[in-house]
Amino acid sequence: MRGLLVGLAVGLAFGGLAFGLTGGLTDGLAFGFMVGLAIGLVLGLVDLWTVPLARAATATPASTYRLARRTSTVVGLAAGLTVGLAFGLLIGLLAGPTDGLAFGLAFGLAFGLAAGLTAGSTPKVGLIELALVTTGAGRVNFMQLLEDVHHREVLRQAGAVYQFRHAELQVHLAKIHRQRSHSPTTT
Numbered sequence: 001m002r003g004l005l006v007g008l009a010v011g012l013a014f015g016g017l018a019f020g021l022t023g024g025l026t027d028g029l030a031f032g033f034m035v036g037l038a039i040g041l042v043l044g045l046v047d048l049w050t051v052p053l054a055r056a057a058t059a060t061p062a063s064t065y066r067l068a069r070r071t072s073t074v075v076g077l078a079a080g081l082t083v084g085l086a087f088g089l090l091i092g093l094l095a096g097p098t099d100g101l102a103f104g105l106a107f108g109l110a111f112g113l114a115a116g117l118t119a120g121s122t123p124k125v126g127l128i129e130l131a132l133v134t135t136g137a138g139r140v141n142f143m144q145l146l147e148d149v150h151h152r153e154v155l156r157q158a159g160a161v162y163q164f165r166h167a168e169l170q171v172h173l174a175k176i177h178r179q180r181s182h183s184p185t186t187t
Contacts, residue, residue, distance in 0.1 A: 038085045061162060062143055069122040076116020077109075084108015 088104015117123055125142055132140050146162055149155045155162040164170045 038082045041082075061146060061157065065122060065125075065143060068120055072120035072122060073116040076114070076119055077112040079115050080108045080110070080112015082108070083111050 084104040084107045086104075087107050088100045090100070091103045092100020094100075129140055129142065132138065146155065150157055150162060153165060156165045157163075164173070
């Protein structure tokens, strides 16, 4: 419901202003209403899709990682289709419905794939794995590494996260982090 209200408010405000000044108030409000419904639908689906799995009793780091990867892809595609629909409607009003639909789908798909593949934390893990391979450090699969270290009892699993098993190691690493974050950097 929140997504629908936000979407309608944004769509009507911008659509009403943009088209109201150039194409008439009726066209502006119609465009704003359509864009608002699309934005509201996407925001509503995102709210439903991103249920906090990490708090579930059965959550594991691997299942949370897979869910985050899938969620970022779905949210990116949904956002892309919404953006594509908005631009498609705009182009459709200016150049015709066929051109608007073609442009909207192409732009939305490209934007959605780019957003889905770069949003969230899972693409960052993949980027780090790729950087390690390309710099000659070797192939690293962080999920396998974490599972192996957990199996060797260096880490313990606390729900969907791993923690160092030994308190002294936790304190030592926290101390190093504090020292590095408070030390002045030189360039």
